[in-house]
Amino acid sequence: MQDRAHWTPEAVIAIAESLKKRPGPLMLILHRIQEEFGHIPREAVPLIASALNLSRAEVHGVVTFYHDFKAEPPGRNVIQLCRAESCQAVGAAALEDHAKRRLGVDFRETTADGRFTLEPVYCLGLCACSPAMMVNGTPHGKVDSRRFDAIVAALASGPQ
Amino acid sequence: MSTVVYVPRDSGAVSVGAEDVAAAIAHEAKRRALDLRIVRNGSRGLYWLEPMVEVVTPAGRIAYGPVAASDVPELIDSGIFTGAAHRLRLGAPEEIPYLKNQNRLTFARVGITDPVSIEEYIAHGGYRGLRRALDLGPEKTVAQVTESGLRGRGGAGFPAGIKWETARKATGTQKYVVCNADEGDSGTFSDRMIMEGDPFVLIEGMTIAASAVGATQGYIYLRSEYPHAYRALNEAIDGAAAAGYLGKNIMGGGLNFNLEVRLGAGAYVCGEETALLESLEGKRGMVRFKPPLPAIVGLFGKPTAINNVVTLASIPIILDRGGEFYKNYGMGRSRGTLPIQLAGNIKRPGLVESAFGVTLRDLVYEFGGGTASGRPVRAVQVGGPLGAYIPENMLDVQMDYEAVAARGGIVGHGGIVVFDDTVDMAKMARYAFEFCAIESCGKCTPCRIGSTRGMEVIDRIMNDRGRGESEALLRDLCEMMTHGSLCALGGLTPLPVLSALNNFPGDFGLARN
Numbered sequence: 001m002q003d004r005a006h007w008t009p010e011a012v013i014a015i016a017e018s019l020k021k022r023p024g025p026l027m028l029i030l031h032r033i034q035e036e037f038g039h040i041p042r043e044a045v046p047l048i049a050s051a052l053n054l055s056r057a058e059v060h061g062v063v064t065f066y067h068d069f070k071a072e073p074p075g076r077n078v079i080q081l082c083r084a085e086s087c088q089a090v091g092a093a094a095l096e097d098h099a100k101r102r103l104g105v106d107f108r109e110t111t112a113d114g115r116f117t118l119e120p121v122y123c124l125g126l127c128a129c130s131p132a133m134m135v136n137g138t139p140h141g142k143v144d145s146r147r148f149d150a151i152v153a154a155l156a157s158g159p160q
Numbered sequence: 161m162s163t164v165v166y167v168p169r170d171s172g173a174v175s176v177g178a179e180d181v182a183a184a185i186a187h188e189a190k191r192r193a194l195d196l197r198i199v200r201n202g203s204r205g206l207y208w209l210e211p212m213v214e215v216v217t218p219a220g221r222i223a224y225g226p227v228a229a230s231d232v233p234e235l236i237d238s239g240i241f242t243g244a245a246h247r248l249r250l251g252a253p254e255e256i257p258y259l260k261n262q263n264r265l266t267f268a269r270v271g272i273t274d275p276v277s278i279e280e281y282i283a284h285g286g287y288r289g290l291r292r293a294l295d296l297g298p299e300k301t302v303a304q305v306t307e308s309g310l311r312g313r314g315g316a317g318f319p320a321g322i323k324w325e326t327a328r329k330a331t332g333t334q335k336y337v338v339c340n341a342d343e344g345d346s347g348t349f350s351d352r353m354i355m356e357g358d359p360f361v362l363i364e365g366m367t368i369a370a371s372a373v374g375a376t377q378g379y380i381y382l383r384s385e386y387p388h389a390y391r392a393l394n395e396a397i398d399g400a401a402a403a404g405y406l407g408k409n410i411m412g413g414g415l416n417f418n419l420e421v422r423l424g425a426g427a428y429v430c431g432e433e434t435a436l437l438e439s440l441e442g443k444r445g446m447v448r449f450k451p452p453l454p455a456i457v458g459l460f461g462k463p464t465a466i467n468n469v470v471t472l473a474s475i476p477i478i479l480d481r482g483g484e485f486y487k488n489y490g491m492g493r494s495r496g497t498l499p500i501q502l503a504g505n506i507k508r509p510g511l512v513e514s515a516f517g518v519t520l521r522d523l524v525y526e527f528g529g530g531t532a533s534g535r536p537v538r539a540v541q542v543g544g545p546l547g548a549y550i551p552e553n554m555l556d557v558q559m560d561y562e563a564v565a566a567r568g569g570i571v572g573h574g575g576i577v578v579f580d581d582t583v584d585m586a587k588m589a590r591y592a593f594e595f596c597a598i599e600s601c602g603k604c605t606p607c608r609i610g611s612t613r614g615m616e617v618i619d620r621i622m623n624d625r626g627r628g629e630s631e632a633l634l635r636d637l638c639e640m641m642t643h644g645s646l647c648a649l650g651g652l653t654p655l656p657v658l659s660a661l662n663n664f665p666g667d668f669g670l671a672r673n
Contacts, residue, residue, distance in 0.1 A: 023460065024422075026442030031384075031423055058443075065444040065601075066425035068384055080385075084346030085541055086577045088591070089504030090532065122428060122545075122595065123344055124385050125352040127503035127577070128207035128510050129175045137387050141175030 004073070007037040012044045016051035026052060026062055030069055039070040075110040075117035077155050079103075080134040083120045086127035091144070095131050096120075098145040102152060115156060162195040163241045166214040166221070169275070170203035170356050171388040172349065178211040180229035185213070188236050202357020204271035205511030206258055214253060217243035223250040258508060258527055263489060265497050266474045267350075267513045270357035276395040278403050281360040287405065289476030293368045294413030296479075298328055301372040305475065307483030309495025313350075314340055314431070314468030315543065315572040315648070317561045320475075323465060326455035327373040330463035335375040337366050337417075338440065338459055338466040341382040341389070342424050342431040345544025347575030350499040351469035353511060355382070355389035358473070359396035363419060365472035367410065368479055370417040373465045378419040381436050384426055393421050428599035432647045433466050435601055446601045447647045468573070470499055490516035494560040494571075504541075504577035505531045514559070521555040524578060535580040539663070541588075543572025545595050546652035548659035549585065568659060570652065585664035590618045592656040596649060607650025610641045614657065621668050631670060634661070 005011070015032050019025045029048060033040055040063050049059045063069045081099055083092060100106055103116050110117045126132035129141025135151060143151075167182040168174075182198055189196040203210060204223075212225035213235075222243035224235060231248065238246045250256060253271075264270075273280040281287070293301040306321025327335065339362065343351040354362055366378045382390055397419050400406045408416050427445045430436045434448035437459050458464025474496065478486045486496045494516035500523060502509050507529035512518075524530065524540060531537055539549045548569035550557065557567050564571050579588075593614035602608045614637055620630045638654035645651040661668060 024440055024442040027422065027425065027439065028442075031425070061444050062442065066427050068425035084595075085545060085588070085591070086347040086503040086575075088588075089577055089579045089583070121385060121426075122599070123346045123348075125343060125349040126172050126175050127347045127349055127501065127575070128205075129172050129210070130503060130509075132175060134385070139171045139175035139388075141172065 004038040005036060007033075007041050007044065009043070009047055011036065012041075012047045013051060016048050020052055026054070026059065030063060034069060038073040042071060075114050077115060077136055078117045078119060079152075080119045080121040080124070082122070082124050082126070082130070082132045084123040084127075086123075087131040090130045092131045095143060095145060095148065099148055102145075102149060116152070162197045164197050164199060164216040166199050166201045166216075167211065168203045168271070169200035169388070169392070170210075170353065171386075172207055172353075173203050173210040173212070174388070176210050176226070177228060181211045181213065181227050181232065184229040184232040188232055192236070194236075194241075199274050201273065202270040202275050203353060204253055204259060205267070205353060206253075206256065206508070207510045208508050209250065212250070212253075213240075215240050215243060217241070219243055220252055223253040223256070224248040225250055258510065258512070261527070262513050263497050263515050264513050265477050265486070265489070266354070266361070266470060266499060267358075267511065268477065269361065270353055273358065275357050275359055275392055276399060278360060278396075278399045278405070281358075285480065286360055286476070287364055287411070289479035290364050290368050290371070290405075291411060292479045293371050294411055294415065298372045298374065301368065301479065302328055304479055304483040305372070308478045308486040309483075309490070309493070310471065310474055310478060310486065311494070311561065312468055313470035313474070313498070313573065315345070315570070317571065320467060320471055323455055323467065324369065324372055326453060327463050327465040330456045332463045334377075334462045335373055336459045336462055336464040337369045337373065337375045337378040338437070338464055339366055339378070339380040339472055340431060340433060340436055340466060340468045341380050341386075342436060343383060343386075343469065343573065344428040344431045345546075345573050345575050347503040347541065347577035348501050348544055348573045349503075350501055350511060350574065352386055352389055354469055354473045355386070356392045359393050360400065361473045361476055362393075362469055363396055363400050363406070365475035366419060367405070367415070367417050368475050369465050369467070369472060371413070371415050373463070375465065376416050376418070378417060379440055379459070380419065380421045381424060381430070381440055382421055383424045383430075390421060390423065397421070427601075428595075429601045429647075429649055432649065435647070437464065437466070444601070446603045449646070470573075491558065491560055492516075492562055494562070498559060498571070498574045500559065500574045500576060502528045502576050502578070505533055505580045506578040507532050516560050517558050519556055519558050520550065520576070523559070523576060524555060528578065531578060531580045533580045533582075535582065537578055538581040538583055539579050539585065541577045541579070541656065542575070543570040544575050545592065546570070546648060546655055547572050547575070548655045549588065549663060550659070551663045568655070570655065585660040585667040586618065586622055586669075589657045589660040589668075590615055590622075592653055592660075593618065596653040600649060604644070604646040604650060606641045606644040607646070607653070610637055610645075610650065611653060613637060614641075614653075618668075621670075624669060627669060631661075631668075
C-alpha cells in the first residue's frame with residue numbers, strides 16, 4: 001500500500017529542474033513524478049514542457065504513449081495481472097474473470113472504495129511460476145482464485 | 161565459523177515465498193542462538209523446486225526444496241545444517257539431472273554466488289574476460305567475438321561481432337554501449353535471471369563492449385516490470401564503481417566507462433532496438449527507419465553498440481576462454497549455448513542453458529517432464545508472442561536458428577511455452593493480433609491497422625460469417641503485415657496466427673486438409 005503526496009506545481013517544476021540536465025531526461029522526470037504522486041497530472045504537462053523547452057504536444061505524446069503513465073491517481077493497492085501466453089496456458093483467463101468479479105471492476109478501473117486498481121500486464125518474467133501477478137511491486141506466482149482472494153483479503157484488512 | 165545458508169532473492173523464487181522462508185530461517189536461528197549466515201543468491205532455474213534452500217556442509221552444498229516457511233522449524237530439527245535426510249532433501253544441486261545435463265557457460269555463476277558481491281564474482285572467474293580484452297585491444301577483442309559465432313540472443317540472431325565491428329569503425333568522439341533489457345516476450349526470463357542472479361557478468365560484458373568500440377557511456381534500458389532486477393543492477397553498479405571496475409582508468413588499462421540503468425514504462429515495442437533508443441532519448445517509443453544502423457547513428461545520433469542482456473553476458477566467457485572455445489558448442493551456424501526458458505503448462509519449468517542442437521522434444525519431455533496438468537501436449541509456442549505454434553508431432557526439430565526457421569518458426573529469445581489439449585488455437589491466434597494492436601507503436605499502417613482488422617476477421621471466421629472468404633482475407637492480411645511492416649512486431653505477428661491456422665484448422669471451424 002502506498003501513501004502518496006498531493007501534487008503541486010512547485011513540486012513538479014522542482015523535479016523537472018533537478019533532472020533536466022541529464023541526457024534524455026523526460027522519461028526520468030515522468031517516472032519521478034509518478035513515483036511521488038501516483039500519476040502524471042494533466043496540469044503538469046505544460047510545466048514539464050516549459051522546463052525542458054519542449055512543446056506541450058511532445059510531452060503529452062510521451063505521457064500517453066507508455067502504458068505505465070497514468071492520468072488519474074490509482075487506488076491504494078495496484079494489482080497487475082499477467083495476461084500473456086505462459087499464464088494463459090495455466091488458467092490466466094479464468095483468474096482474470098475471477099479477479100474482476102471479486103473486485104467488481106474491469107481492467108484499468110479502481111474499486112469504489114479506492115482500495116484496489118486492477119491492471120493488465122503483458123509478462124512479468126515470472127513465467128516459470130505462472131499464473132503470475134504483481135501487487136504493489138511484490139511478485140506472486142502460481143496464483144489461483146483462492147490465493148488471489150487471500151492476498152486481496154490481507155490487503156483489504158490493512159490500515160485505511 | 162558460521163553455517164552458510166542460501167535462499168534465492170530471484171523474483172521468481174520470491175513469487176512463491178522465498179522472502180518468508182528467509183525470514184523464517186532468520187527467526188529460528190535467532191530463537192535457537194544458531195551461528196548462521198543467510199546469503200541471498202540467484203535462482204538455479206529449477207523453478208518447480210523454488211524456494212530452494214541450499215546449506216553449505218562439509219560434503220558440499222546440499223539443496224532442499226520446495227521449502228515453505230512453515231517447513232523451516234522441522235527442517236532445522238531434522239538437522240539440515242549437516243545435510244541430514246528429509247522429505248524435501250534434493251542432494252547436491254549440481255547432481256540434479258535437470259542441471260547436470262546443461263552446458264552452463266553464460267549462467268555459470270547464477271545461483272551459486274551472492275549476486276551483489278564483487279569479491280565473489282572475481283573469486284569465481286569474474287573480470288578475467290575484461291583483463292584479456294584490455295590486453296588484446298579493440299580490434300582483436302572484436303575478432304574474438306566474431307570468431308565465437310555469437311549471434312544476438314534478443315531474438316534477431318544477428319552476428320554480434322559484425323555489429324561491434326561496425327560500431328568500432330564508425331567515426332565519432334562520443335559512442336555508446338546500450339543494453340536492451342526490455343525482455344517483454346512471454347515465456348522468457350533469462351535476462352531477468354542474469355540481472356538478478358549475476359549482474360556483474362552483464363556489467364563486465366558491457367565494459368568489454370565499451371573497450372572494443374570506444375564507448376565511454378553505457379545505458380541499460382530495463383523494463384519497469386522488473387523492480388528486483390533494477391535494485392540488483394544498481395547495487396552491482398555501485399559495487400563495481402567503488403572497486404574501480406567502472407569509472408576512470410578501469411583495471412589500469414586506460415578505459416573510462418560509466419554505466420546507468422534507465423527504466424522503460426511498459427511498452428513492448430521498446431524491445432525493438434530503434435524504438436528503445438527513441439525511448440532512452442525521452443521520446444515516444446516509435447520505431448526508426450533503418451538504415452542508418454544504430455552502430456553508425458544510434459543513441460543521440462552517435463555510434464552505438466546495442467545488444468541484448470544474454471548476448472552481453474556471454475561476452476566475458478568468450479574473451480576469457482577464447483572465441484574458439486565458445487564456437488565448439490552448438491551446430492551449423494548457431495554456435496555456443498542458448499539459455500532456453502521452459503514455461504506455460506509444464507511440469508518442470510525453468511532455465512535450461514544448452515548447446516544449440518537440443519530438440520524441442522527433449523526440452524519438453526526430458527527436461528520439462530511434459531505438461532503440469534498431466535494432459536497431452538498439443539502445441540508449444542517457441543520464441544515469444546511473435547513465435548510460431550509448433551504442434552506436438554513436429555517437436556523433433558532442433559533448437560537452431562536455421563532449423564527452426566525451416567519449420568516456419570523463430571528461436572527468438574529462447575522461450576518455450578507449452579499448451580495442453582484444452583487450448584483453443586483460434587483464441588491464441590486472436591490474442592496474437594490483440595497483443596499487436598495493444599503494443600503497436602503506430603508508425604506503420606500494416607501493424608497499426610492490420611492488427612485490429614486481424615482480430616475482426618478471426619471473429620468473423622469464428623462466427624461463421626463467410627468463413628472461406630474470411631480465411632482468404634486473413635491470409636492476405638498476414639502476407640501484407642509480414643512484408644509491409646517496419647519492424648518485427650507487425651512483421652512477425654502473422655507467425656503465431658498462421659501457424660495456428662495451418663496446424664489447427666479445426667479450431668477455426670475449418671475442415672482439415
